[in-house]
Amino acid sequence: GIQVEQSPPDLILQEGANSTLRCNFSDSVNNLQWFHQNPWGQLINLFYIPSGTKQNGRLSATTVATERYSLLYISSSQTTDSGVYFCAVDSSNFNKFYFGSGTKLNVKP
Amino acid sequence: GAGVSQSPSNKVTEKGKDVELRCDPISGHTALYWYRQRLGQGLEFLIYFQGNSAPDKSGLPSDRFSAERTGESVSTLTIQRTQQEDSAVYLCASSLGYQALRRPTYNEQFFGPGTRLTVL
Numbered sequence: 001g002i003q004v005e006q007s008p009p010d011l012i013l014q015e016g017a018n019s020t021l022r023c024n025f026s027d028s029v030n031n032l033q034w035f036h037q038n039p040w041g042q043l044i045n046l047f048y049i050p051s052g053t054k055q056n057g058r059l060s061a062t063t064v065a066t067e068r069y070s071l072l073y074i075s076s077s078q079t080t081d082s083g084v085y086f087c088a089v090d091s092s093n094f095n096k097f098y099f100g101s102g103t104k105l106n107v108k109p
Numbered sequence: 110g111a112g113v114s115q116s117p118s119n120k121v122t123e124k125g126k127d128v129e130l131r132c133d134p135i136s137g138h139t140a141l142y143w144y145r146q147r148l149g150q151g152l153e154f155l156i157y158f159q160g161n162s163a164p165d166k167s168g169l170p171s172d173r174f175s176a177e178r179t180g181e182s183v184s185t186l187t188i189q190r191t192q193q194e195d196s197a198v199y200l201c202a203s204s205l206g207y208q209a210l211r212r213p214t215y216n217e218q219f220f221g222p223g224t225r226l227t228v229l
């Protein structure tokens with residue numbers, strides 16, 4: 001199956017700092033999503049972005065499908081941004097999503 | 110309902126017992142997914158349904174695991190003769206799935222809150 005690598009695995013930020021999370025994948029994809037898993041375990045949809053750029057408030061994402069990577073930008077981080085960020089991709093017609101191992105973000109006040 | 114719901118939210122069972130986990134997808138979503146997440150790990154794909162059929166069962170860890178879906182609605186994941194290594198959070202997601210003409214459609218997944226399974 002498709003390989004999904006996320007970096008960095010762990011990230012500690014001071015509140016107000018900016019960060020970039022990366023997702024590399026080994027094959028062309030039909031679907032790509034970014035999720036935030038909060039401390040209670042709920043997966044929250046951030047972006048559905050198989051290609052292009054999207055923005056939502058302090059968050060934005062860019063997927064360069066031809067180069068097989070996606071970036072998630074977090075600006076002016078807040079303590080509520082803490083949690084694990086997952087990238088998930090699907091390269092098949094069967095909608096089988098492969099998840100990266102996640103980036104664990106800790107934003108300190 | 111407004112979102113994907115799962116029940117029970119927590120399940121504690123003894124080794125060797127059977128358990129059933131339930132998922133109610135978002136109304137109108139034809140695709141349904143099951144994942145497993147062990148503590149501190151990423152999500153592991155188990156099975157995917159498009160309507161009632163499961164085109165891909167390759168993620169099921171063993172023959173003790175099975176899943177079914179009735180209509181384009183509720184799905185149950187059954188684990189027989191549970192083992193301690195089955196302890197994990199089991200997550201369900203749904204998406205719009207394929208259009209009638211079998212063209213890939215906007216297929217964003219939405220997740221339920223999960224069932225935390227503990228096998229003693």
